[in-house]
Structure formats: structure tokens, C-alpha cells
Amino acid sequence: MRFKLISMAIAASLLLPLAVFANDEPATVEPKYTWDLTELYATNDAWQQARQHLLGSLKTIEAKKGTLSKSPKQLLAALDLIYTTDKEMGRIYSYASMMADEDLRVTDNQERDQLASITYAKFGESVSWLEPEILEIGEKKINKFFKKEPKLEIYRHMLENTLRSAPHTLDAEGEAMLSLFANPFTSPKSIYTLMANSDIPWPMVEMSDGKEYRIDSQGYGRWRQSADRADREKVFNAYWGKWKGYRSSVGAVLNSHIQNQVAMAKARNYDSVLQRELGQDNLPEVVYRNLVKEVNAALPTLHRYFKLRGKILGVEQMHYYDIYPPLVQLDKEFDYETSNQITLEAMSILGDDWVSRQREGMKKRWIHVHPQQGKRSGAYMNGSAYDIHPYMLLNHNNTYDALSTLAHEWGHAMHTLYAVEAQPYPTYDYATFIAEIPSTSLELILQSHMVKNAQTAQEKIFYLGSGLENMRGTFFRQTMFAEFELALYEAVERGEALTGEKISKMYGEILKRYHGHEEGVLLIDELYTNEWMFIPHFYYNMYVFQYATSMTAGTALYDKIANEGQQGVENYKNLLKAGGSDYPYNLLKKAGVDLATEAPFKAMVKRMNLIMDEMEVLLKELEQQP
Numbered sequence: 001m002r003f004k005l006i007s008m009a010i011a012a013s014l015l016l017p018l019a020v021f022a023n024d025e026p027a028t029v030e031p032k033y034t035w036d037l038t039e040l041y042a043t044n045d046a047w048q049q050a051r052q053h054l055l056g057s058l059k060t061i062e063a064k065k066g067t068l069s070k071s072p073k074q075l076l077a078a079l080d081l082i083y084t085t086d087k088e089m090g091r092i093y094s095y096a097s098m099m100a101d102e103d104l105r106v107t108d109n110q111e112r113d114q115l116a117s118i119t120y121a122k123f124g125e126s127v128s129w130l131e132p133e134i135l136e137i138g139e140k141k142i143n144k145f146f147k148k149e150p151k152l153e154i155y156r157h158m159l160e161n162t163l164r165s166a167p168h169t170l171d172a173e174g175e176a177m178l179s180l181f182a183n184p185f186t187s188p189k190s191i192y193t194l195m196a197n198s199d200i201p202w203p204m205v206e207m208s209d210g211k212e213y214r215i216d217s218q219g220y221g222r223w224r225q226s227a228d229r230a231d232r233e234k235v236f237n238a239y240w241g242k243w244k245g246y247r248s249s250v251g252a253v254l255n256s257h258i259q260n261q262v263a264m265a266k267a268r269n270y271d272s273v274l275q276r277e278l279g280q281d282n283l284p285e286v287v288y289r290n291l292v293k294e295v296n297a298a299l300p301t302l303h304r305y306f307k308l309r310g311k312i313l314g315v316e317q318m319h320y321y322d323i324y325p326p327l328v329q330l331d332k333e334f335d336y337e338t339s340n341q342i343t344l345e346a347m348s349i350l351g352d353d354w355v356s357r358q359r360e361g362m363k364k365r366w367i368h369v370h371p372q373q374g375k376r377s378g379a380y381m382n383g384s385a386y387d388i389h390p391y392m393l394l395n396h397n398n399t400y401d402a403l404s405t406l407a408h409e410w411g412h413a414m415h416t417l418y419a420v421e422a423q424p425y426p427t428y429d430y431a432t433f434i435a436e437i438p439s440t441s442l443e444l445i446l447q448s449h450m451v452k453n454a455q456t457a458q459e460k461i462f463y464l465g466s467g468l469e470n471m472r473g474t475f476f477r478q479t480m481f482a483e484f485e486l487a488l489y490e491a492v493e494r495g496e497a498l499t500g501e502k503i504s505k506m507y508g509e510i511l512k513r514y515h516g517h518e519e520g521v522l523l524i525d526e527l528y529t530n531e532w533m534f535i536p537h538f539y540y541n542m543y544v545f546q547y548a549t550s551m552t553a554g555t556a557l558y559d560k561i562a563n564e565g566q567q568g569v570e571n572y573k574n575l576l577k578a579g580g581s582d583y584p585y586n587l588l589k590k591a592g593v594d595l596a597t598e599a600p601f602k603a604m605v606k607r608m609n610l611i612m613d614e615m616e617v618l619l620k621e622l623e624q625q626p
Contacts, residue, residue: 029372033336034102035391036365040095044112047095051119054088058126061085065129065172069137072149079155082127083426089123090384092116094391098382101393103374121183128179129172134162154424157581164282168268178267185264188257189539192250196534200246203238207231215239217534218377224324232321236528243533250533251500255492257539262492273489277542281431282583287595288482288545294601295479295548301605302476303516305468308612312465312619318522320515323472327465328458336369336396339403343410346449347442349561350569357417358410361389366413371395381409383416386425390416400450400466407446411439419579432543433584436550437557438576443470444558457618464615471608474551480514482545485538500533507532549595555607556593556600 041047064078096116100109134142142159146152152159162169170178202216208228213219215238223235243250261273270276278285310318312327334342340362344355366389368375375395382391390413396402415438419428447467454460484507491498491506508529515522537544557575560568575591585595593600 029370032365033367033369034365035098035368035393037095037099037391039388040091040385047092047112050088051092051115054085054092055119055122057081057085058122061126062129065133068130068133069141072145072152075137075145076149076152076155078130079152079158079426082130085123087386087425089120090386091388093120094382094384098368098391098393101376102368103372104376105374118183121179124182125176125179128175131162131165131169132172132175134159135166135169139163154426157427161282161583165279168270168276168279170268178264181264185260188253188260189536192253192257192536192539195246195250195253196536200242203242205234205238207234215242224321225326227325227329229315229322232325233319236321236525240527240530243530244527247500247504247530247533249500251498251503254488254503254532254538255498258488258492258498261541262489272493274486274542281433281585283433283585284596287549287585288486288542290596290598291479291545291548291552291601292483292486294598294605295476296483298476298601298605299514299516301608302472302514303519303521304612305472305608306516306522308615317520320522320524320528322522326462328462330400330459330462332400332459333398334400334403335398336406339396339406342403342449343407343446346407346446347410349445350572351566354414354573358414361410361413361417364389366390367392367394369394369396371397379405379409381412381416383412386420386428400462404443404446404466404470407442408439411442414438414442415576418573418576422577423579423581427581428579430578430580431584432546433549434575434587436547437554437588440474440551440554441558441561441572444555445561448562457622461615461618461622464611464618468608468611468615471551471604471611475548475604475608476514478544478547480510481535481537482542482548484510484532485542485544488538489542503532504529552600552604553588553593553595555604557591559603560592 041050061078061082064074064081068075068078093116096109096112100106100113103109137145142163146156169175196217200216202214202219204212205215205223206212207223207226208231213223215223215235220235220239224232226232226235258273265271265273265276268276270279274285274288278288306318306323309327310316310322313322313325315322344359344362347355347358368391371377376393377395379394380392382393385391392409392413394402394406394409396406412435415430415435416428419430422428444467447463447470450463451460451467454463487506487510488498488503508524508526511529511531512518512524515524517524532538557568557572561572562568564571571591575587578587578590581587582590588595595601
């Protein structure tokens with residue numbers, strides 16, 4: 001049974017490894033720019049008391065074993081107890097993980113975070129008997145229980161989903177045995193995280209300004225955007241050259257993770273890891289396959305973008321290190337207050353109710369705003385404190401990317417607010433397949449607002465180019481990752497061995513195809529085929545494809561909002577309010593988007609081509625200016 005364990009943990013806006021900021025810590029941090037975790041627990045002692053109380057209640061949960069079939073009231077009492085405990089578990093985990101993320105150097109916080117994970121694992125062990133016992137009751141008797149006890153209705157989707165999973169659920173003893181492997185099977189991810197963020201001695205590289213900089217994940221993320229091409233090449237060579245030295249070790253770690261997942265899929269009678277991962281949310285496999293097929297068919301559009309990028313940058317032969325610098329420079333800063341105001345103005349298309357809710361949230365201490373030494377990188381939204389409110393971690397640095405990230409995370413937060421308002425706890429938690437849709441659609445709304453209000457052709461090109469880069473990085477790049485990840489699992493399922501060298505070869509073949517290497521569109525140096533090594537999402541099992549499907553669905557829903565007005569807005573909000581009350585594919589289809597068909601993907605590609613058409617017109621106008 002999948003309970004709510006912090007979907008925010010992987011809802012980061014940046015696909016970079018966890019890293020510690022090297023910038024100087026400000027002398028003081030104004031409280032209004034930090035989140036208030038005392039709304040969860042007033043003190044660390046209060047948190048510890050809550051954790052101990054939860055651990056003590058696990059025996060009460062275990063005592064419910066064998067009672068579910070006795071009567072509808074017994075089933076209801078057990079489920080109420082389990083879900084109440086799960087709700088408290090979400091608060092316990094949220095407090096510990098967010099406090100740890102404030103400063104990754106604080107040992108006490110890291111220990112508290114580990115204790116929260118251990119507690120969650122124990123909770124999982126205590127409920128491992130639940131699914132087998134529900135299956136023993138059977139569908140016929142469960143349906144009778146619904147008629148006799150109306151209060152069971154809030155658990156209908158969960159119970160029906162459990163019955164659906166019968167072929168993949170073991171008996172109570174088997175489930176208890178598998179639950180013991182929950183923590184050990186996270187070891188590859190933990191080892192990888194330590195290697196990527198603590199153990200690799202990152203090189204210092206002298207840049208064109210005459211200064212030396214450390215090229216770790218943060219340095220790489222910064223300097224790959226440099227306007228100086230020689231700097232970009234230096235950074236790529238230094239960063240991927242250092243990773244290459246660890247290829248065998250990281251390959252062994254990733255292989256271990258994949259082997260673990262293949263074994264667990266077999267243990268649960270799945271034909272493949274893909275079937276298991278999609279099956280958890282009852283997603284048709286055609287959605288995954290269709291995404292890969294349609295994106296491959298759209299590679300000429302991606303190659304058109306690379307050629308346009310080369311033309312704007314003045315680069316005759318594009319290389320992989322030419323992807324990241326902005327197409328034009330924007331001499332604007334977006335401080336946090338300005339970013340909030342712009343976001344609210346852009347979201348006016350969603351109505352007064354939306355804007356007022358978002359404005360009220362912005363006034364409160366829900367967000368840890370600015371980067372500081374020791375703080376976790378990236379951004380996320382934590383929606384696991386059902387009775388409190390969503391929290392957000394940002395690293396706002398006054399750039400347009402930071403503004404876009406703010407809109408993205410507010411998409412997650414507003415989704416949570418609407419779902420909590422409309423759904424009881426058992427059905428408020430939306431699936432990952434739905435989770436990234438509001439975030440991507442809010443980015444589109446922001447981008448359209450910025451283009452509409454741009455004061456110069458160059459500024460408009462900047463925003464349009466940012467939108468194109470977002471499509472490249474989400475629709476194409478994440479699908480490339482998904483295709484690669486599927487190839488890895490299928491290789492192991494065929495009984496093949498994986499080494500770091502082989503993984504780089506597999507990745508390189510896909511990387512070169514997507515970027516038109518053989519056609520001379522964009523050249524990929526062999527060294528850069530080690531890029532797979534720094535993508536932490538490969539340890540989250542078939543997760544990345546949902547970035548691409550969410551952008552596709554988010555674009556389709558945005559089009560409905562733009563073209564249908566109030567009806568499109570209500571349709572959009574109804575999807576958010578539905579939470580996890582039905583399977584995500586059904587919810588999205590009800591909202592008018594069917595990702596098992598070609599239409600949404602082709603519309604996405606059409607939008608990308610239209611943006612490039614508009615940019616080319618603007619570029620001609622600039623060329624004609626004296």
C-alpha cells in the first residue's frame with residue numbers, strides 16, 4: 001500500500017544533484033524570508049514526543065490484524081487509525097526533512113531526518129498485513145460493507161485499487177518480508193548521493209576573468225551558461241572528465257539499484273519494472289510508449305531549435321556545450337517581491353479566487369526563500385502537512401529562472417490547497433502523473449504574460465527563447481532520459497550485465513540520436529556520454545517521463561484556459577480539486593486530455609514550431625533596424 005510519503009522529495013525544479021551552496025551566508029536572515037516550522041511542532045522536543053507517540057501506536061495498528069472482515073465498523077476503525085497515523089507521519093517527516101534542508105551541515109538535523117525515515121519504515125512494516133487481509137475479504141464482501149457503512153465511502157478508491165492489485169500482492173508473511181527490504185533497497189541511492197556530493201574532489205578551473213572556480217554541480221550549472229564559449233568547453237571537459245574517473249563505481253551503484261528493482265518486480269509477479277511502476281497508478285503502458293514514439297518523430301523540430309540557437313549565438317557548428325547560454329541577454333532583475341507581484345498579475349487569467357488564495361499564501365511564512373550556505377539546492381513544494389498548509393523551498397537569486405521557478409512551485413502549492421479543500425485525507429494526495437501539470441501550466445501562463453508585456457523585441461526573444469529551452473529540457477530531454485532508463489531496465493530483464501562503460505555507450509547512442517550528431521546538427525564529444533552519472537532521478541524508478549507528459553498535458557490545459565475562458569479555468573480547477581480520488585489517467589481524460597493518443601504530443605510540437613516562427617520574424621525585424 002502506498003501512503004503519502006512526501007512526494008515533494010523528488011518534486012525538485014532542477015535536475016541537479018543535492019549540493020551545498022558555496023556562497024557566503026548572509027549576516028542575518030529576515031524571518032519573513034524563512035518558513036515557520038513551529039506550525040508543525042513548536043520545538044524539537046515536541047517533534048520527538050510526536051515520533052515516540054507514533055511509534056507506540058504501531059502496536060495498536062498491528063492489533064487490528066485479523067479484524068477487518070468481522071464487520072464494516074471494524075474495517076472503518078482500522079482504516080481510520082491507519083490513515084490518521086499516516087497523516088501524522090507526514091508531519092513528522094516534513095518537519096525533519098525540511099529542517100535538515102535548511103543547513104545540510106548540521107549533524108543533529110541530519111540525524112533527525114534519518115530517524116524520520118526509520119520511523120516511516122517501521123510504519124510500513126506495521127501495515128504490511130493490510131493489503132493481503134483486504135484481498136482475503138474479497139470484492140463481494142467489501143461491496144456489502146459499503147452498503148452497510150456509508151462512512152467507508154472515503155476509502156472506496158483505496159479499497160478498489162487494492163483489490164485491483166491482487167495478482168501482485170503477496171500473503172501477509174510475504175508482504176512483511178518485503179517490507180524489511182524497504183530501507184536496504186534505498187542504499188544505492190544513498191551511496192550515489194554521498195559520492196556525488198561529498199566524495200568526489202571537484203576540479204578548480206581558471207575562467208576568462210582570470211579567476212579559478214570550483215566546478216562541482218553548482219559551478220557546472222553556473223558556468224555552462226557562460227557567454228564565453230571557451231569557458232563552456234573548459235567546464236564541460238573538467239566536469240565530465242572528473243565524472244569519468246568514477247564511471248565504474250557509479251555504474252556498479254546504478255546497476256545495483258536496477259537489479260534490486262527488477263528483483264522486486266519479479267517478486268510481485270510483474271512482467272517488468274515498467275509494468276510495476278505504471279501499474280501503481282493504473283496507467284496504460286501505451287502512454288509511456290506513445291511519448292517516446294512521438295518525441296522521436298518530433299526530433300526534426302528539436303534539430304530546428306538547435307540550428308536557430310546556433311544562428312542566434314553566432315556558432316557555425318553547434319557542440320553540446322552550446323545548449324545552455326541564454327539566446328539573448330536580459331538586463332533585468334526580479335527580486336522576490338517583484339517576482340511575487342508579477343506571478344499574481346500573470347495568474348489573473350485563473351480568476352480572483354485563485355489570485356486571492358495565492359496572495360494570502362505569499363504573505364505567510366510558508367517559504368524558505370533565499371540561498372544560503374549549507375542550504376539544499378534546487379526547489380520543491382512539500383504538501384504533506386494536510387492540516388497545516390504547503391511549504392516551499394526556493395533558492396531565489398533574482399533571475400528570470402528564479403521567477404519561473406517561483407511560479408512552478410506555486411503550481412504545486414495551489415494544487416495542494418485546492419485538493420485539501422475538496423478531498424478528505426485518504427483521497428487528497430494526487431499522483432505524480434498529475435503533480436507536474438499545474439507547475440508546468442503556470443510556467444506557460446507566466447511566459448505568455450511576460451511575452452505580452454515585453455517592452456522590446458529583444459526582451460520578447462528572451463522570454464520566447466526561455467520557453468523553447470524549457471520545452472527542450474522537459475519535453476525532449478526528459479523523454480530522452482525515460483527512453484534511456486527503460487533501455488537499462490530491459491537490458492537487465494533480458495539477463496544482460498551493465499557496467500559503467502556499457503551504460504555510457506547506451507546513453508551515448510540515445511544522446512547522439514536526439515541531438516542529430518550523425519547529421520551534424522549538434523556534435524557530442526565521447527567524454528560527454530558520461531552525463532547519465534549526475535542524474536539522481538534514475539534512482540526514482542521511471543519517474544522522469546512524467547515531466548514530459550505533464551508538460552504536454554499542462555500545455556493542452558493552458559490552451560483550453562486561453563481559448564475557452566471561464567469554462568477552461570473551471571475545468572482546470574476541477575482537475576486540481578480531484579486530488580487522488582480516481583486514477584490519474586481517468587482524471588486527466590475527464591479534463592479533456594488523453595495521453596494515449598497522438599493529439600496532445602503533436603499540439604506540443606506545433607506550439608514549439610510556432611514559437612520559433614515568431615522568433616524568426618522578430619530576428620528579421622532586428623536585422624533590419626539601423
